[in-house]
Amino acid sequence: MSALQKQWAKSHLRDLPSSFDENEEDEAPEDTRQPNQLRNDSSSSASSTGTVVPTAEQNLFERPTTRRPESQYEPLPWQNFFEEELLLDIGNGTHVHAYFTPPSTADAPLFCFHHGAGASGLSFALLATALRTSLPEAGFLSPDCRGHGQTATTNQELDLCLETLATDLASVIVGVQQRSLWPKLPPIVLLGHSLGGAVVTELAFRRLLGSAVLGYGVLDVVEGSAIDALQSMEQYLSTRPRSFLSVISAITWHVRSRTLRNSSSARVSVPPLLKQETNDNEKLTWRTDLSATKPFWENWFTGLSSKFLSVPGAGKLLILAGTDRLDKELMIGQMQGKYQLQVFPEAGHFVHEDQPEKTAMVVADFFRRNDRSTLVLPPKVDDLIKQGKLKSAHASK
Template sequence: MSALQRSFAKAQLQNLPPPPAVFDEAEEDAASEEHPPLSKNGSSSSASSTGTITASADKNLFERPTVRQHPRSQYEPLPWQNFFEQEIFLDGDDIRSHTYFTPPATAEAPLFCFHHGAGASGLSFALLTSALKAALPEAGFLSPDCRGHGQTTTATKDLDLSLETLATDLAFVVNATSAKSGWSKLPPVVLLGHSLGGAVVTELAHRKLLGNSVLGYGVLDVVEGSAMDALQSMEQYLSTRPRSFPSISRGIEWHVRSRTLRNSNSARVSVPPLLTQKADNDDVPFTWRTDLSATKPFWEKWFTGLSTKFLSVPGAGKLLILAGTDRLDKELMIGQMQGKYQLQVFPESGHFVHEDQPEKTAMVVADFFRRNDRSTLVLPPKVDDLIRQGKLKPVHQAK
């Protein structure tokens, strides 16, 4: 066969459709254990390579490649100790707040205070904390479970998740941590909230519950307009997700396979606190710790007026990180054109931008802190000081 004929035959073979896949029960079980290949940022690739027709070593062009088997350990939980130095409980009037904490190395170092979204926990920020720690080694990190979530408990069974209450709770966590740590004053605080948490940190900054300690605040993938629209389909979403899982690992696997979380490493640490087992028995399934349906009375009030409050807080830097520009509403578009806040878009991530893209998010947040760090401001010397130092003559002597 000539070189021209071989080239023509190769082109024709490449255009042939792949043979239909036939699986027996054993193969289906193996496939259920398989996880899509991960990109460098930990996100699942949108195109799986397991069904690709490739040439084998012995030139059998139509031989299907061997399916790679991924160990179950890929879905095993990761301990919180890998990301934070401490976990502490803080007792208030009607709440016992649980929070993950890494103290600042110095009194001048910043404290990043996080607030997770509805149904999540403080470990939602685990990977972001590690990435920020690498960028800002002296910084501190505080990531609480809000009431009704994680290990935080309240004195009453009536769930109060109003925006005012959650903002007050977050201020309590910061001040109680300061008292427990023996700080003479609060360090520079950077607030960062995801989804519902974005509304909470904005409310806290708007009401100045931490005084002038707030250096800046950031909101992750939530704006008023798109949030109000998304609430219309919230109940439908809740009805489609599994009610229980036979194990924590299966819960992690579901979050990754459904692409609720696109970073498997983040899922391994952030998903376990979302699930609980009513009895210590292997036959008892794991169910959702937080009943999101019960929070419906608060949904609309969480986000009403969010854009106005976000833009109106004076004296603090403002950061908005989104997964798509289509989420911007009119008020935020105008604010962006006027330079009232910093905007960053990660179109390759899902709703959990800080979990899907922790390194990129950390880079943006660290730069945001440096840009707003008041300790780096060099103010001109006062005239009186220059006169006392003999560097400037008084006006009457200058004549």
């Protein structure tokens, strides 16, 4: 190669893009390595030991593109998952914000969700969509509980005791009934994650909706392990970032920290967790201060197992991320067949977000097995006698 050719090739090779762009690290959710690992990886051309090796497929002299690919962590709108956005006045200065898809028929079920502490109603977005695939006539109601999301209350004192939250959820359901002009409540299936599991159990235990509740499901929370976990809760909260520079960076943190293992769910459930910092328009902070909820932690979970098992006339479902979470009372109840147990070992704590399709399959099957409209009762003896299909005791004599 002549000196002129060498000089020309050198000037073009210098402008070739590397295989790893540090600024585009957040665009690759499937790679869970940390930035320092990527920079020290000898397989990366950005590494100090990396080398650009030309191949037959590469066009070394093509001008590099400067257009960045569309972010895989862009937020997704709630309209992709629910039909309506509601703001319900449930009294005492509380206006509950909720996401709602009405059932399409009078006999169709209404799935009512309750999220965990620090989350919002959009935590169930992907699950609602997956359930509608299996049960197209069903309705879905997913509110933000007080102190979370866009729900607002004029009471300055934070009241997150279990009894208050259960009463709030019942009031929201009744409020939707009145708004929709339903003559009676549809068949209801309650589903709650973590704190929400305790709330739906309390609602069913106190029979706040009467016989309308077909069944209730608790997602990844049991009394024993929940109370044990409270001892390390403050330490966990201290490790979370206090603020984010953008919604995308918040979504990225949730996925890369494995808090949420499904980036699609993170794109819709993370944005409502944040609010604009009052004194700094360039920062986003947590909408709910979980440290301030500490006085209620034991109230949420104490007695949960016995309440869960003792509600008569309603189906019971428990979905966990691991069998090690079962306490003694629930292990005995499971062996006695008092409830349905499903374990998703590949999921994290947010089982319904990490595995929405599998969760939907289990929940849809749970509804079908507890659906009273499909029960066929034997005819009454009096009716058979009137129809001439059976002789009375007097007639036979």
